[in-house]
Amino acid sequence: MEEYKTLLEDALGFKRAVDEEGRVVDEELLPKVSEGEIVEIYTYMVRARVIDSWLLKLQRMGKVALHAPNKGQEAVAVGAAKPLRRDDWVFPSYRELGAYLVRGMSEEEILDRALANADDPLKGSDFAIFGNRKYNLVPAPVPVGNQIPISVGAAYAMKYLGRDTVTLTFFGDGATSRGDFHAGLNFAGVFKVPAVLVIQNNQWAISVPRARQTAAPSLAVKGLAYGVPGVRIDGNDVMVVYKIVSDAAEKARRGGGPTLIEAVTYRLGPHTTADDPSRYRTSEEERIMERYEPLRRMRKFMESMGILTEKEALSIEEEWNSKVEEIVRKVLAKPPLPENxxxxxxxxxxxxxxxxxxxxxxxxxxxxxxxxxxxxx
CATH class of the missing domain: 1.20.5 (Single alpha-helices involved in coiled-coils or other helix-helix interfaces)
Structure with a gap:
């Protein structure tokens, strides 16, 4: 009974290492990483924010067909992808630019794909979302949640082949209302596959608020019905995301089975560039949630720890704004794909x-x- 009590506490609780003002609130949830690695993690988050803003601009200019903004969710993608090994597999949805960068993809490759130019690595054969075998990064599907059972099947294959490889899957809170989620979780629990499943609970499934999707007290608790431990964490705290995903991945490698992680975050932008969030939420809500956004928190955390001053942290953002602007100019100058x-x-x-x-x-x-x-x- 004590074991089930702990499982419920994890699934219904709210774990965080660093609060919104950058103060350490639970040292045990801080990952054992160096100051240099902390700066690297922050830099990945900055890069994700910068490339995201450029993709939004390029879509408004008519150069990109469609974009799903990442602003406010950088900590989940970066924090979850960073502790993985190179041979692990990542199954993203459409809001994980930070994970692409962590896996080694460059801004130029992302832009080539988005603009479908002559260097587009997928040669125009996909709608809008990138993937590449070189990075063990599976192309994200447009239908919500389709990647969940596929990633669980891949994890089962790794187990069957006797490998200690892990699959990491990202999906939104809206995907938990789809059959793919339930079928995937059931299979994962029965066969104890080496999978880490991360819910980006950004509070909105397009225009549907979380409260209209489910009456469950949390999304993480849904895993328990399928024999999959669930953990609910602060998805804007990149330190706790890193720690919990790292622990879940190592447990999976040892044969401990899957983990469902609900990363509570907030989508500060629209669902996609085809969406108008002012029709279903207030600008006041967005303004309030800006206080909790992950880059601001990380800057305050690094300053409090004596790693970087806020000025030094902001200079990294300025540096990458300049770098990516040059990359954008280069990519825009490339010819389009050939007609055939x-x-x-x-x-x-x-x-x-x-x-x-x-x-x-x-x-x-x-x-x-x-x-x-x-x-x-």
Missing amino acids: VFFQNVYGEKPWFIQEEERDLEETLKTMEELGLSYKE
Whole structure:
């Protein structure tokens, strides 16, 4: 009974190491990382904030089709991805730019993908979201929650093959209302797969508030019904995110099974660039929640610990603003994908009908050019 009491306390509680003013409130929840690693973690969060702001600008300029802003949620993506090994697998949703950067992806690669230019590593074959085998980073699906059972299946494969590899899955609070979540959690609990499942509870599933999705006292508690321990944490405290995910990953490697982590955070921007949050929440709510945002907290924490002054921390942001602006200029100057790109990367050897369609396209484009009909901007 004592074990179940502890499980309930973890799933219904609220763990944090650092409060919104940067004060350490629980030293046991501080990860054992060096000052240099703390600065590195902060820098990843800054980079995620900067590239996110540029993607938003580029979408407004008509250069990017769609973007799901990350502002306010950087601590979850960075803190969860940072303690992983290179051979672990990450299954993101569409709001984890920080995890992409931690895994080694560059801002230029992210922008190439978003603009679908000649260097787009996916060559225009996906809608809007990146992934790459080179980083053990699976492309995120657009449908909410689809990655959950897939990631659990991958974790089962790792266990079956006798590897100590872990899968890390990100999804929003809205995904817990989908069947994929329940099927995935049930399978994970039954087969005790080496998976860490992180809920980015940003309080809003597009326009639906958390209170309208479930009457459960927390989202983490849902894991207990499937035999998956749940932990509820402050998702704006990157230190506690790192610590809890690190512990969950190591437990999974030792054969201890999966963990469901509810990271309580807040989406400061719209759901996507197609969304208008003023229709369902107040600007006053957003203003209040700015106080809890993770970069502000991290700056105050580092200053209180004597690691960096606030001025030094802000200079990192200025540095990356300049760096990313140069990258944006470089990416915008690149040519678009070739017109015949959708005939590529499908067949190892193109069948006759594909070759015929490709020739037809080339002839059509040539005719249009001869007639002075433009099909480009």
